[in-house]
Amino acid sequence: MAQELVGAIVALVCVALVYMGMAARVVKQYERGVLFRLGRVAGDVRPPGLTLILPFVDRLQKVNMQIVTLPIPAQEGITRDNVTVRVDAVVYFRVVDATSALVKVEDYKFAVSQMAQTSLRSIIGKSDLDDLLSNREQLNQGLELMIDSPAVGWGVQVDRVEIKDVSLPDTMKRSMARQAEADRERRARIINADAELQASKKLAEAAEQMSGTPAALQLRLLQTVMAVSAEKNSTLVLPIPVELLHFLERGNREPAPSGEPGSRPAPGLLPQPDAERDPRGEAPDGEAVPGPGLRLDPPTGGPDLEPGSPVTAPDGEPAAHPGVRLDPLTGAPDLEPGLRDGTPDAEPGRHTDR
Incomplete structure (x- = not known):
């Protein structure tokens, strides 16, 4: 009898365990349970936790409430x-x-x-x-x-x-890339133009300030020359200062005072007559033209020199004369009859005595 009672108890416990296993449901925290009993929604939504249903009658369906x-x-x-x-x-x-x-x-x-x-x-x-x-x-x-x-x-x-x-x-994509490039180029040009405008304004102000002080201009020129000359491979060409040109022009216009050395023009700068000179030293009218330091002999038309008297320059050297050759031995003019500077005399009867 006792054994039968123990067996019945064990059987009831097993049935209870099986029933609990079939009726118990666990709803997770992020879920909600909807109970369908015989196909219809029964009651409210089951919250998270343990919930019991009727086996073979109820059906619990879980819904995820997460995003x-x-x-x-x-x-x-x-x-x-x-x-x-x-x-x-x-x-x-x-x-x-x-x-x-x-x-x-x-x-x-x-x-x-x-x-x-x-x-x-x-x-x-x-x-x-x-x-x-x-x-x-x-x-x-x-x-x-x-x-x-x-x-x-x-x-x-x-x-x-x-x-x-x-x-x-x-x-x-290619069209949009070209459009974007054109837009960037336009903005870059605008920025460069604004920068050049501001720079030109600053340069104009600097030029206005420096125009009143020539020394500032010269200092600026020297600074530029130093900056350029710092490069080894550069060739620097400097212009003639304008002040020097003005000084030379003013000096040419002012005549030298009379009686002072250098007031007389040099012989090479004297204006020459328009008439052509004869190679023999005669003018176009047949008259002999004397050279510097020589007199003409009226009878002969030649140089009036005493025999043996040489013509010398101020430094002691024999001085040449147009139309007269010097004798290397005596230093006197070497004139042959009928020849004057190597050119035949126009008048054969006129000689020059030695």
């Missing part, structure tokens, strides 16, 4: 300014009503994905290319509103939508 990251496949579309682009995005959403997410939609994740794709194509067609590239924040907000409106009825809340990448055709 879900759903990537949207790249969508190709034509923008409002007729540019073909490919845009992909990502959606962040979470379930706020577990019962609606299970009852009102078959697969809320798939539904959100399809809604995000259609909304992305719609926003591409309504936007310009510049908006897709530079005004993404506003486009993200528009996508969020477009996806969140129908998702609210499914017990899903869209937290955020982000456009990830905008792919352009190669031809459009």
Whole structure:
């Protein structure tokens, strides 16, 4: 009898354990449980923890309440300014009503994905290319509103939508690169022009300040010469100072006082007569032209020199005379009859005595 009682107790314990194993359910912290009894929602959503159900009657379905990251496949579309682009995005959403997410939609994740794709194509067609590239924040907000409106009825809340990448055709990329290069070149030219304008103003102010002090100009010239001469491979050409030219011009205009040495022009600078001279030393009218330091003999027309008296220069050397050759031995003029400076005499009867 006792053995039968012990066996019954053991059997009841085993049945209880099996029942507890089939009836007990554990809901995790990030989950919520929806109980279906005989196919209908029974009671409220089960919170995290241990919950019991009726085996073979109840069915507990768990719903993840965490934020879900759903990537949207790249969508190709034509923008409002007729540019073909490919845009992909990502959606962040979470379930706020577990019962609606299970009852009102078959697969809320798939539904959100399809809604995000259609909304992305719609926003591409309504936007310009510049908006897709530079005004993404506003486009993200528009996508969020477009996806969140129908998702609210499914017990899903869209937290955020982000456009990830905008792919352009190669031809459009090259065109945009040329446009960007032209814009950078334009800005560089404007900056250079402004810099040259400011530099010219400063140079004008410096020139105005230095124009009143010639010494400052000369100092600036010397500084420039020193800077240029520092280079070994440079050739420096200096102009003649203008002040020196003015000094020379003023000296040529002022005549020397009479009676002072150098007031008389040099013989080589005296104006020559227009009449051509005869090689023999005669003028065109037949008269003999004396040279410096010689007198003409009226009867003969030759130099009036005493025999043996040489013609000497101030330094003691024999002095040459136009039309007269000097004897190397005596230093006196060597004149042969009928010859004067190697040219036949025009009048054979006129001789010069030695």
